[in-house]
Amino acid sequence: MINFDEKSMLANGAYIYDQRGHMEAIADQICKEGFDNIFFTSSGGSIAMMNPFVDIINEMSDIPVYSIISADLLLTGHNQLRKNSVAFLASKSGDTKETMEAARYLKERGVRMISVIGKEHSPLEEISDHSVIYKDGRPQELIMYLLIGRILYNKGFFPDYPKFADELKELPAVLVSVRKAADEKAKKYAETYYKEPYNIWVASGNLWPVCYAYAMCVLEESQWIRTKSVSSPEFFHGTLELVEKDVCATLLITEGKTRPLDLRVKGFLEQYTDKFTYFDCAEYAYPGISDEFRWMLSPVVMNAVLQRISKNIEVVTNHSLDIRRYYRTVNY
Amino acid sequence: MINFDEKSMLANGAYIYDQRGHMEAIADQICKEGFDNIFFTSSGGSIAMMNPFVDIINEMSDIPVYSIISADLLLTGHNQLRKNSVAFLASKSGDTKETMEAARYLKERGVRMISVIGKEHSPLEEISDHSVIYKDGRPQELIMYLLIGRILYNKGFFPDYPKFADELKELPAVLVSVRKAADEKAKKYAETYYKEPYNIWVASGNLWPVCYAYAMCVLEESQWIRTKSVSSPEFFHGTLELVEKDVCATLLITEGKTRPLDLRVKGFLEQYTDKFTYFDCAEYAYPGISDEFRWMLSPVVMNAVLQRISKNIEVVTNHSLDIRRYYRTVNY
Structure with missing residues (x-):
């Protein structure tokens, strides 16, 4: 198999899974504070990585969930976005232009932000309430399964989450x-x-x-x-x-x-x-x-x-x- | 200009505009009954015709609005759909397979349906609570401007609607x-x-x-x-x-x-x-x-x-x- 490094893949996965406690603590805090709805915003591949979780939340819960391209959000707004919304953002570099502008837009409106970022110490990490840094860690979706899964569990929609999260180690x-x-x-x-x-x-x-x-x-x-x-x-x-x-x-x-x-x-x-x-x-x-x-x-x-x-x-x-x-x- | 019949275009437009009273009565009844949110569902060109109104509602009001392909709705449902939702459907033939199945799905859940249909006496008209039939009338969007505009007006989001609706005659x-x-x-x-x-x-x-x-x-x-x-x-x-x-x-x-x-x-x-x-x-x-x-x-x-x-x-x-x-x- 060409271009395939099994050892580093396993290490990269473990790098994310080892942060399970950190991710679950973020989910727990968000749920403790309460929220009205969930937004996903970013651009290109980053928002596409998060968009399957719109489907998952929709199928498993009654939590209102919205996905909007950051450039659109900045110009049109979204009529369900409010102070008590929670927004997820993703950016490999942590400095994608529209995503950063969306983050500032959300900050001004008091929306809590959870960001999934490749690089440490980025502008996106700086402005976010919570961040998960994956460095060379893959896959990013593992972060979303743990964050979103735990939120669904806390809200009573996913009683099997502890089993799911345990199995995700694999x-x-x-x-x-x-x-x-x-x-x-x-x-x-x-x-x-x-x-x-x-x-x-x-x-x-x-x-x-x-x-x-x-x-x-x-x-x-x-x-x-x-x-x-x-x-x-x-x-x-x-x-x-x-x-x-x-x-x-x-x-x-x-x-x-x-x-x-x-x-x-x-x-x-x-x-x-x-x-x-x-x-x-x-x-x-x-x-x-x-x-x-x-x-x-x-x-x-x-x-x-x-x-x-x-x-x-x-x-x-x-x-x-x-x-x-x-x-x-x-x-x- | 090739393939251009000005006279019939004006007549077709008038055919729809002449139904303004009927369309406003539909909007008034829906608003009088009250509703929690608005859904658009259909397939292909029909849902695409309605989708700009997601943007318009989002920009002009705080009414929650959702668009979902009918085939998806049937399989995944939507977690914000409820008895007190209002759904708009569109079908030129009035018998598009997935749209009809979605209509039955909505009916079972007690969701009120307003349909925009080309042909008279179609299965979609039969199952819908309210219908606007456009026959050779064009453009279909004119129907949506009047229905949605009047709803926004009734809800206090579009005070200039009467002027807008008057001008739409042109x-x-x-x-x-x-x-x-x-x-x-x-x-x-x-x-x-x-x-x-x-x-x-x-x-x-x-x-x-x-x-x-x-x-x-x-x-x-x-x-x-x-x-x-x-x-x-x-x-x-x-x-x-x-x-x-x-x-x-x-x-x-x-x-x-x-x-x-x-x-x-x-x-x-x-x-x-x-x-x-x-x-x-x-x-x-x-x-x-x-x-x-x-x-x-x-x-x-x-x-x-x-x-x-x-x-x-x-x-x-x-x-x-x-x-x-x-x-x-x-x-x-």
């Missing part, structure tokens, strides 16, 4: 095993389709943000591959007409409640294109994780699978994932 | 004049770019749903043109990397609060591609409409502009807007 190892199981298919996918002039990517529910972000932040931004992403239910309201025998289409299948929508797309694409690939969370073993938690883990598992495409495709295309034409290269 | 004529003003540019656009192998479409705020739907329901579904749509703030978090001198990019510029996000994209695209076109709502005259209402009309005005692209492009491509490979042609 998540880094699960993701290593998923990567190993997925690599051959991912490698073949990268080799077969890296030159496609146009790609359709489809997913639903808690995998839709994963699909959206992978198409935009990896295939487009890092590999300059032309990609249309569309949700499984919406696929049938337009994009399907572009499918022909030689059009490359890729489907991500969730174990969440919207799985039937994905399977409908699968049935269609199998029939109408010869360049169809699907990646299905249900095909992977999650050692140490109870079955009842599997649906929640679809986003983080699928991101591990997709990482194997990325790691293989940059070799096949000889185009490093780090090259940018414009982003943080020119001013705009 | 909307059909405004849209005729916009179409005339836009046709030359739209025709040239269609002739110049109809063969592009890949297109980027960008917009923000109350024009984002317009952009999303035009890309998917017209360019993809009706013309089989490969199109990636992305919102103006998100464009800078990935899609920008695909821009090269010969990549076709199209920007829709709103007069709403997110206009600065569009202008940022404009500055970027002007610099980095030679195939850049923008359509700006601010460039058109709206005779009879007060300036303070212009921002609300961006969606319906832009749809009139885009219709001129559609009407010209089907001639240039010799591909009728009505041909489908799959939709309502094969089973899936």
